[in-house]
Amino acid sequence: MSLWFGGDYNPEQWDEPVWAEDDALMRAAGVNTATVGVFSWARLEPAEGEYDFGWLDGTLDRLAANQVRVILATPTASPPPWFTLAYPDAMPVTRDGVRLTHGSRDTYCAAAPSYRVAARRMAAALAARYGQHPAVALWHVHNEYGTVCWCEHAALAFRSWLQKRYGADADGLAQLNETWGTAFWGQCYSAWPQVQPPRATQWRGNPGQLLDFRRFWSDELLAAFCEQRDEIRRAAPGVPVTTNLMLPDYQVIDPWAWRREVDVVAVDHYLSSTGPAGHADIAFAADRARSWAGGRPWLLMEQATRLVYADGRVLSRPPGRMLRDSLGYVARGSDSVLFFQWRASRAGAEMWHSAMLPHAGPDTAAFREVAALGAAVRRLGEVAGSMVTAQAAVLLDADSWWALDSQGLRGADLRYLDAVRRDHAALWRAGLVCDVAHPEADLSGYRLLLAPALYLLTDAGAESLGRFVADGGVLVVSFGSGLADAAGQVRLGGYPGALRDLLGIRVEEFFPLPDGDTVPLSSGARGSLLSGARGAAWSELMTVTGAGVLASYAAGPLAGHPAITRHDVGRGSAWYLSTGLDDAAHDQLIAAALAAAGLAPEVPGLPLGVEAVRRRAAGGRSWLFLLNHTTEPAAVPADGTELLSGDPVTGSLELPPGGVAVVREVTHLDRGGLGVVSGINPPRS
Numbered sequence: 257m258s259l260w261f262g263g264d265y266n267p268e269q270w271d272e273p274v275w276a277e278d279d280a281l282m283r284a285a286g287v288n289t290a291t292v293g294v295f296s297w298a299r300l301e302p303a304e305g306e307y308d309f310g311w312l313d314g315t316l317d318r319l320a321a322n323q324v325r326v327i328l329a330t331p332t333a334s335p336p337p338w339f340t341l342a343y344p345d346a347m348p349v350t351r352d353g354v355r356l357t358h359g360s361r362d363t364y365c366a367a368a369p370s371y372r373v374a375a376r377r378m379a380a381a382l383a384a385r386y387g388q389h390p391a392v393a394l395w396h397v398h399n400e401y402g403t404v405c406w407c408e409h410a411a412l413a414f415r416s417w418l419q420k421r422y423g424a425d426a427d428g429l430a431q432l433n434e435t436w437g438t439a440f441w442g443q444c445y446s447a448w449p450q451v452q453p454p455r456a457t458q459w460r461g462n463p464g465q466l467l468d469f470r471r472f473w474s475d476e477l478l479a480a481f482c483e484q485r486d487e488i489r490r491a492a493p494g495v496p497v498t499t500n501l502m503l504p505d506y507q508v509i510d511p512w513a514w515r516r517e518v519d520v521v522a523v524d525h526y527l528s529s530t531g532p533a534g535h536a537d538i539a540f541a542a543d544r545a546r547s548w549a550g551g552r553p554w555l556l557m558e559q560a561t562r563l564v565y566a567d568g569r570v571l572s573r574p575p576g577r578m579l580r581d582s583l584g585y586v587a588r589g590s591d592s593v594l595f596f597q598w599r600a601s602r603a604g605a606e607m608w609h610s611a612m613l614p615h616a617g618p619d620t621a622a623f624r625e626v627a628a629l630g631a632a633v634r635r636l637g638e639v640a641g642s643m644v645t646a647q648a649a650v651l652l653d654a655d656s657w658w659a660l661d662s663q664g665l666r667g668a669d670l671r672y673l674d675a676v677r678r679d680h681a682a683l684w685r686a687g688l689v690c691d692v693a694h695p696e697a698d699l700s701g702y703r704l705l706l707a708p709a710l711y712l713l714t715d716a717g718a719e720s721l722g723r724f725v726a727d728g729g730v731l732v733v734s735f736g737s738g739l740a741d742a743a744g745q746v747r748l749g750g751y752p753g754a755l756r757d758l759l760g761i762r763v764e765e766f767f768p769l770p771d772g773d774t775v776p777l778s779s780g781a782r783g784s785l786l787s788g789a790r791g792a793a794w795s796e797l798m799t800v801t802g803a804g805v806l807a808s809y810a811a812g813p814l815a816g817h818p819a820i821t822r823h824d825v826g827r828g829s830a831w832y833l834s835t836g837l838d839d840a841a842h843d844q845l846i847a848a849a850l851a852a853a854g855l856a857p858e859v860p861g862l863p864l865g866v867e868a869v870r871r872r873a874a875g876g877r878s879w880l881f882l883l884n885h886t887t888e889p890a891a892v893p894a895d896g897t898e899l900l901s902g903d904p905v906t907g908s909l910e911l912p913p914g915g916v917a918v919v920r921e922v923t924h925l926d927r928g929g930l931g932v933v934s935g936i937n938p939p940r941s
């Protein structure tokens with residue numbers, strides 16, 4: 257049993273003598289997994305229908321001989337130059353009408369039939385050749401699906417998607433007109449060919465059209481994935497197939513739909529902060545991946561060794577943090593620590609991207625840190641396949657994300673992911689491990705749900721939340737939620753239409769605040785910005801229709817009106833925040849909600865910044881992951897064996913500043929029980 261350790265491996269960028277060094281250094285670093293072929297289409301099919309598998313045959317055999325398992329990618333994210341010349345119509349067109357050409361990657365329209373045929377053929381050829389290869393442990397279709405296009409092929413495919421959704425006849429078109437609200441600005445369509453992708457236009461576009469275009473592209477890309485997956489499954493039955501979903505804030509696809517089609521959830525995550533926000537963000541990424549995996553183990557397919565993408569700048573991950581950060585993912589269910597990429601390239605668009613083996617070679621602090629990480633990961637093999645469970649969740653929904661970020665809540669300057677991240681970070685600070693969940697999912701396993709900016713809520717979603725509260729759950733809803741229906745249209749009669757009765761309130765009007773402005777609340781807090789993120793300066797004119805008032809506005813035009821409410825319903829309660837709170841006040845509110853839900857941190861009493869997460873397996877086995885993100889030592893109650901050192905732990909464990917520990921809490925471990933493949937069983941729900 258082992259965790260997967262390694263990364264993208266591109267030997268075709270190097271001459272043969274380098275390969276022997278790769279083999280030796282991979283052994284030295286404890287690499288047991290290599291992702292191969294991600295962008296190799298031009299090498300594998302140098303001319304249409306002519307294949308050259310020689311170098312890949314050699315690579316797979318060499319890796320197998322070196323005890324390195326292979327994640328074999330289909331190279332379809334980078335069509336070769338010959339493809340452009342043969343099929344110029346398959347080149348993508350921007351919303352401004354500019355047709356792009358090869359020279360980078362991801363240059364195709366995934367709705368173009370010629371691209372789909374060529375991509376599928378490439379996947380089938382690879383599957384036929386390597387479907388039975390013993391080194392191939394996992395298939396990796398494409399790379400980070402997320403390229404959209406506004407060309408004529410996209411227009412045709414969009415129209416046909418709309419016709420399936422609304423009906424292809426005149427009634428269907430009438431339904432589309434109704435749903436998109438085309439009576440506004442006289443946008444009524446009288447025949448299907450008039451319906452276009454939301455290309456560059458004079459001023460604001462139609463929100464319904466924008467939302468449906470996003471939904472369409474998620475489905476279209478998923479269909480492209482499934483075509484390749486099915487070719488592979490035919491030739492390689494039993495070998496799991498996945499694709500690497502991109503985190504943190506690239507929302508082109510709906511992961512809740514994609515998770516049903518992959519055999520194991522795999523994500524890429526690049527750190528976006530060198531400070532504490534980065535630690536919380538790793539937890540956020542990992543909790544999302546695990547939730548998409550239905551709580552089962554998942555794979556961290558890519559991270560960077562040294563590099564941090566922070567607000568448009570590329571910074572360096574502080575030395576010594578690679579282990580702690582990597583264990584942050586493993587603690588929350590990843591069965592892998594994989595990187596982009598093994599060896600830093602000497603040429604090409606990403607030649608300055610950090611790698612496991614830097615340009616300066618193995619005699620470097622960075623490589624030594626990678627090798628130390630490899631050794632640590634090897635000691636943790638027994639956790640593979642174990643699970644993380646949570647009793648709280650933050651609601652996350654692609655439709656809300658798309659609708660809010662494209663339509664916007666005027667004056668709110670509210671970005672969906674910032675709002676979700678902020679609620680997640682509050683639970684992270686409270687020491688609680690949480691999932692993300694879709695509002696229409698089975699929520700009965702949770703005791704607390706946070707609903708940040710859940711802008712678009714279907715009737716089914718609203719009913720599901722109502723049931724959750726009636727059955728004893730605590731629901732905390734923040735402003736920007738429940739405003740729109742499935743079509744993205746405003747729910748009338750007072751905000752938040754979908755949740756008004758459940759919350760026992762009625763909001764008449766929004767009162768956006770000027771930038772930097774705050775409004776005092778009766779609790780002593782100030783309503784204003786969502787701190788730690790770009791967000792809304794916001795308040796709302798609200799009356800209660802059943803809820804109790806937890807805090808009121810204490811000054812300004814809303815003085816005396818409720819700001820924060822709680823409505824006891826059935827066996828549970830539904831809380832509403834009509835304004836943003838600073839971190840301290842937000843944390844207080846979350847603490848009150850946690851108490852109402854009867855939830856306690858994984859390990860109570862730890863200082864802020866000392867993270868504790870438990871993975872569990874059958875037979876009562878468990879592993880406590882402890883990460884000290886602070887500059888102070890921390891004593892943590894624990895019993896068992898610390899796996900990184902092998903030392904026994906009795907009663908308490910001292911974590912040095914920045915230190916990590918993984919404590920096996922049960923001594924009688926059944927080593928035969930779980931295998932790596934069982935660790936990446938498909939989420940089928």
Ligand code: GLA
Pocket residue numbers: 399400524558596606609
């Ligand atoms: C993405 C891609 C990789 C590489 C990295 C680093 O995650 O999948 O191919 O480009 O980013 O930029």
